[in-house]
Amino acid sequence: MELAYFSPLPDDRSGISAYSVELLRYLELFYNITLIYDNLDKVNESIKNRYKIISLDEFSPKNFDRLLYNMGNNIEFHANIYKTAIKNPGIVILHDFFLSGFMSNYHKIDPNFNIQDEIFYSHSYKGLTEFFLNSYDEFAKHYPINRRIIENSYGIITHTEKSLELAELYYQNRDFLTHIPHLRASIIPDKQTAKKILSLQDKTIFCVFGLIGPNKMHKEILYAWNESLKNDQNAVLIYASGTTNNEYFLNLKDFVKTNSIENIIFTNWLDNNEYHIYQSACDVSIQLRASDNGEASGALLDCFNYESLVISNYSNFKDYTLYIDNICELKLALKTCLNNNQNIVKNAKNLIITKHNPLSCASRIRDLIEKSYKNSNKLNVHKSRVLLDISAIAREDLKTGIARVVLQELNAILKISHMLVEPIYFDQRDEKKGYFYAGDFITSRHGIPFKNDTSTEVDIRDGDIFYGIDFPIFYKFPLFESAIYEAYKIGFFNKLKSKKTKIYFKIHDILPITSPQFFPYHACELHLQWIETIRKIDPVLIATSQKTKNDLEKYGFNKIKIIPLGSNFTELKVRHIKFKNRTFLAVGTIEERKAQKAIVNTFLRLQNEGIEADLIIVGKLGRVDEDFKEFLCKKHKNIKYLKFVSDRFLCSLYSSTEAIIAASYDEGYGLPMVEASYYGACIIARDIPVFRDILGENATYFKDDISLYETIKNYKSKKTNRQIGITWEYTAREILKLIKEDL
Known part of the structure; x- marks a missing residue:
């Protein structure tokens, strides 16, 4: 059987050349070997005399039954080997799991080579982002950039157990590697x-x-x-x-x-x-x-x-x-x-x-070669990928609380996970509805000069994981639709199930069903349609709080995991603000459900009674009546409205005001409260289940709008130590852990 062998050879200054001399002595017991090497004049005479050697130009894969490549990082010795292996699949002995050193110089050999494309192919958006944020030397320590040669091979041999660990880390899969020890003939030294x-x-x-x-x-x-x-x-x-x-x-x-x-x-x-x-x-x-x-x-x-x-x-x-x-x-x-x-x-x-033992090791290499060629299937490093549904925010960032949560969780998942993550979104193209790749959304948000083809419809693969992280219900005129419902109608989720895909949905809340009076026309109807569709899909649900889990259980769901939301706990240099009077803070989108109007009425009453207490409201305008919008835009003695503030200034408000007031009539979570606790803020909260769930004893509670007045009037600040919070990285790890456990 004819075997083409690609490797540096003596007298090349490469450890792999010495390795090949030893391996060839035993492989020749199984194959007729031809060495593929371009510079015959450099080859040691003992090798010339023992083996047939041809140049790369003379090489034709059709003349050989088996191809065996030795791959390392030295660009001088391995550039042509890499180029040939990509075009002509065979077996690769991967001497270095990390090929980032090789890739940094490959553009000098191949003018069509683009390092950004190669990084994206191996490490998706996580790798691409890190590449643009760091020097290449620093980046190369953490990203192997080896997927292409692996997936253009029938089999990969590694000599180290460490490579198996790295394969598990970067690809959640070590099955594509075969560990065969480095052969060594025992000697007796003098x-x-x-x-x-x-x-x-x-x-x-x-x-x-x-x-x-x-x-x-x-x-x-x-x-x-x-x-x-x-x-x-x-x-x-x-x-x-x-x-x-x-x-x-x-x-x-x-x-x-x-x-x-x-x-x-x-x-x-x-x-x-x-x-x-x-x-x-x-x-x-x-x-x-x-x-x-x-x-x-x-x-x-x-x-x-x-x-x-x-x-x-x-x-x-x-x-x-x-x-x-x-x-x-x-x-x-x-x-x-x-x-x-x-x-x-x-x-x-x-x-x-x-x-x-050299004969044993060479025999195992022969066995791997024969087994791999019998199948002749190219390898696939990824057992699974995560299809991350960001349909709502990919269309338009409405800057809602949920939109903010989606962005933070998305960024955290991309930051920590080496799993192949593909953001996708539901859309209609040329009268055809379906899910499309949303890569440009990621690269544009991070300022990465890298263009993806977003016109491609999602191709569903065996082992894919679908994670609906977003809240894909559109009721902003003229759109009144549920992306999940539309996708279900065209059979998308049936296709997922036919490919044995695991399906997860993040449920932030079902407030339009439990508190429909606070939401737009059609919201309750759309949410009921959405919930019923999810019931038919039968996924695992990820709730953000016990309250949301309880609400879902009332509608018959039982596969529910609680994973709390994370927060951005950045150690900002906070400036303490000195206020003339006791000053309270309310943070959140201005809408009826969050009861800013009740808070304002409380402070107007305090002012009328001569009680000095000031209020700062922070948040963009949402669904409130025009009179209240006009009120907020006017100047008032003890009430100040700020539409947008920087994170640094918001942290200063958290640490400097008397307390932050959370007066919502209903909530799915209450992220500003968690963040405020971290920065040392005291909290006055309406006594509703979700606030009890996430704040516990770290808040002063009031029962209704009337008791809010008494609470503020008699409130004495109880400054406490910072509360240890959950980061977005923790939340992302828990979600990925759940996904991996189910694989």
Whole structure:
């Protein structure tokens, strides 16, 4: 069977080239192998003599039964491999789970490559937003950008268990990866002979293997050596690495010179024979990483194989190394590492013998190749995606309380979740109704210069999750419709169920049903239609309060979870405001249900009786009569109306006023009260179930409009400590946790 093998080859300065030499010796037992490599003049003679080698231009996939690609981050060695793998699916050995380093340079090779498109493909809106908010170096530490090569493969091999953890983190799925250990043939090192060759037979040799760079923490190792063993004439530290004249390496050299460190050696690039000598001579190797992003470390396994004691911070190898959890522990580890640690060395050697046997590893690679080609299905990293219905706010942000909640929760979900989240909205296009992608809504709100095709109707996939986060009922003239009802009529939710989609709805409240007198014409009818449609869909409901849950249970719903709303608790520098009189605050959209008129009447009565108490009302104008609107827009001695204020000023009002008044006749939640509590405000609240539910004993309650007057008149401020609040991130995590538990 003909196998095309793509990899760096000796004498390339790449650990993968050495890896391939070892793997090829065993794969040739199963396949007729042709190496695909562009620069034949650079290839080591031993490889030329053993294998057929052709250039990429000569390569044609139809001439081969199997394709095997080695993928890493070095753009020089892997650019053509990546380009070929994308076009010609095969099996990929993914040596580095994170390909963000490779992607940062790929545009130099492929002029059609767009890093923003690649980030969006791998990490959706979360990744795209982080890309525009951070430097690329910082972004690259947290986003692997590897989805495209994975999904253009029949199988992916990883040599590290860490990659499985990362796959779970970024894609909630590790099934597309097959973990096969890095192969290593057991050897018996001759330490004394190797030391003699290096003229270091009387020294304890400490080595650092690997190309010099910040991720291997070579600077930190040097600093620790300077503070521990630099004056020990029996010890020597060798950077057996291969060096370049980059700034990082030159800084190391300068530090050595400045601090007069004499027992340090920097080698040039080592060929295989030289590398074998240094590994054999080494007593203690120091192998560290600033971050573990799923890279395979052949050098670490070589250290195990050559029986040196390894000082390491690799969490997956704690039992086989002198493990340090913090770089501060390195200095002590260097001083004490030779004290009774032979069992660690024996355990590490036994790991090589039992888990990394080359024939066993190569056989498992062969088995994976054959199994994957038998199916010949490209991989899919995402088991599921979240279709986030934002139909109302995508049409128009009416700046209501619910609109604000939807935006905050949406932002929190996009911020914390690595699940594939697709905002969608219900619309009518060319007389066709359906759900469409709403990506432009996200990018435009965040000021991201990235255009999505929003003309595409949502394609429902197996395992999708539908989450109706918005309140998609439109009763702003001339629209009187429920998006959920319309979608149900055209069979959208039946299609979801046929694809085994989990369906969730956030229910903020059903106030138009329980308190119809406060809402527009048709609101109650539309909400009843909406509730009845949801009943037919039979989803899991997410209520924001016990009160809403109780209301829903009265209408026959039983699959209900309570997840409270979050709040923005930003540590703003709040300016304390000194008021002449006792000053109270009312926050919220001006509407009949929120009873600002009753609050105003109370303060007018106080003024008439000569009682000094002032009121500040904050909120946009909603459904109230014209007379009250005119009243608010006029000047009054003890009442001030502010339509819009900044978050900072609102926080100042929370912390400076006597109390915030929540007089609503009915509510689904009461978010301003929660936020006010965090900033130290006292609260006077109408005694309704939802306020008792969310505020508990942290409020002074009044029963009706008449008792409000007595409460304000006799109120004495009881300033309390800030109440610990729930953040939007917490709310988003609880929702995602619920979704994942149901998968």
